[in-house]
Each structure stands twice: as C-alpha cells, then as structure tokens.
Amino acid sequence: xxxxxxxxxxxxxxxxxxxxxxxxxxxxxxxxxxxxxxxxxxxxxxxxxxxxxxxxxxxxxxxxxxxxxxxxxxxxxxxxxxxxxxxxxxxxxxxxxxxxxxxxxxxxxxxx
Amino acid sequence: xxxxxxxxxxxxxxxxxxxxxxxxxxxxxxxxxxxxxxxxxxxxxxxxxxxxxxxxxxxxxxxxxxxxxxxxxxxxxxxxxxxxxxxxxxxxxxxxxxxxxxxxxxxxxxxxxxx
Numbered sequence: 001x002x003x004x005x006x007x008x009x010x011x012x013x014x015x016x017x018x019x020x021x022x023x024x025x026x027x028x029x030x031x032x033x034x035x036x037x038x039x040x041x042x043x044x045x046x047x048x049x050x051x052x053x054x055x056x057x058x059x060x061x062x063x064x065x066x067x068x069x070x071x072x073x074x075x076x077x078x079x080x081x082x083x084x085x086x087x088x089x090x091x092x093x094x095x096x097x098x099x100x101x102x103x104x105x106x107x108x109x110x111x112x
Numbered sequence: 113x114x115x116x117x118x119x120x121x122x123x124x125x126x127x128x129x130x131x132x133x134x135x136x137x138x139x140x141x142x143x144x145x146x147x148x149x150x151x152x153x154x155x156x157x158x159x160x161x162x163x164x165x166x167x168x169x170x171x172x173x174x175x176x177x178x179x180x181x182x183x184x185x186x187x188x189x190x191x192x193x194x195x196x197x198x199x200x201x202x203x204x205x206x207x208x209x210x211x212x213x214x215x216x217x218x219x220x221x222x223x224x225x226x227x
C-alpha cells in the first residue's frame with residue numbers, strides 16, 4: 001500500500017525562524033512529489049518535484065527531493081505569520097489515473 | 113476564471129438522508145477527483161475519473177457514488193448519510209501535462225455535518 005508520512009505533525013515557531021518540514025514516502029512506480037499549502041480552504045499548489053537533487057524555489061520557500069532515500073523536505077526561511085498553515089505532501093504514482101496519496105500534513109504556526 | 117467550483121459550501125444532514133455534492137471545472141481537465149478531509153488528517157481519495165463516462169474507486173469509496181456524464185461535472189452522491197461521513201469534501205481536477213503528471217487544482221470545499 002502506498003504511504004506518505006510527514007513530520008513533524010505540528011510545529012510552532014517565531015517570526016524570522018527557519019523551518020524544515022519532512023516528507024517520506026513508500027510508493028510503487030513513483031512519478032512525482034507535490035507540496036501544497038492549506039490555509040482555511042482548499043490546498044494550493046506550491047511545488048512539484050520529479051528529479052532528485054534539483055531544488056525548487058519560490059521566494060522564501062524551497063524544496064528538494066531525494067529519490068534514493070525516498071524523502072523530500074520543504075524549507076521556509078524568515079518565516080512570517082502568513083506562513084501559518086497546514087503543509088501537505090502528496091505523491092503521484094505512475095499509471096493512468098494520476099492519483100495522489102497524501103500525508104497527514106504538518107501544521108505550522110508562526111507567532112509574531 | 114472560475115477554476116473548480118463546488119456547491120453547497122455547507123450542509124447539515126440527518127442520518128439516512130441523501131444528497132449530491134456538485135463539482136464543476138471549466139479548465140477542460142480530463143481528470144477529476146473527490147477527497148474527504150477529516151480533522152487533523154490528510155486528504156483521502158473517495159472516487160476519481162479519468163474522463164467522461166469513466167469512474168473508479170479511491171481509498172474510501174464506501175457510502176458514496178459518482179458519475180461523470182460530461183467533462184465539466186463530477187457530482188458525488190451520498191445515499192444514506194451516516195455520522196462517519198461528517199467531513200470536508202474537496203473536488204479537484206487535473207490535466208496530464210507531459211511526462212511528469214499534472215498539478216491538481218482544488219475547489220473551495222463543502223463542509224458536511226451528519227447528525
């Protein structure tokens with residue numbers, strides 16, 4: 001059974017801190033790994049990673065994938081209160097259905 | 113640009129009632145999905161569709177049904193509502209993009225409570 005495990009489940013930091021969120025996976029026929037940010041409503045897309053060792057960046061957020069060790073990290077530098085959200089990791093397996101398997105998410109709280 | 117829309121936003125049902133959650137996308141995406149998200153949990157796939165007329169079960173299909181008569185619409189039906197179906201329901205769509213898979217775009221969600 002495909003599995004995605006995120007850690008920590010919850011994290012509280014102060015503004016300006018740097019955080020690292022972890023995502024490990026066990027999936028047959030890996031295709032890509034996606035990170036989403038979920039505030040009060042629907043998840044919004046952050047990154048899609050398909051190749052090992054290539055960092056993707058968007059402002060203060062960056063992510064990297066290690067396909068050998070089967071994990072990914074999401075880094076947020078100089079955190080702001082607006083970064084408070086649940087961060088979801090999901091893995092897409094190969095095949096015709098484009099199904100995503102989600103982890104439980106990491107709830108990040110950034111205090112002023 | 114509407115993207116993925118869902119109705120209703122909120123609903124309270126009594127045990128045994130039925131209802132349909134509506135989902136429409138205007139991006140001409142082939143793939144559509146229904147997820148449920150329980151408190152403190154990630155999203156779990158209920159049903160998905162790879163195109164009009166084709167549907168398949170996800171991880172937690174029991175108690176639900178779907179249909180896909182058009183590319184745009186993917187309604188989710190609850191026939192006999194149970195308290196265990198209290199959850200937030202998200203619809204999503206994607207289009208296969210190259211070899212790496214397409215990003216899924218999510219609707220705003222429907223919060224369902226079964227009492």
